[in-house]
Amino acid sequence: MSPEIVKRQEYCGFKSDIWACGIILFSMMFGRTPFRAQSERELYTKIGKGNFGFPDEVYSTYEEFKSLKVSAGAKKLLKKILQVGQAKRPSAEDILSDEWLLY
16 A cells, blocks of 8 residues: 555545556566554555665575566656655556566
């Protein structure tokens, strides 16, 4: 859920969908979700504040994937997408024209 939904604020469906795409992209790259917590309340607090970091390693059950590194460009794109303020999130068109995807 996007921060605006967690906070029960009015939201734009498209911008919440962009957030969801960022969560999926993060999970695909790192093998885990960006927000982790012991309780639902703690999880919602972290989402609401945008508290996430990039793990040092990719999580995988396959040894050959554990040494993979996520590029700085990919991390930069994730930071753009996972903005707490929905107005700051890029559009789908912006994401598709990001230098990381064009590389």
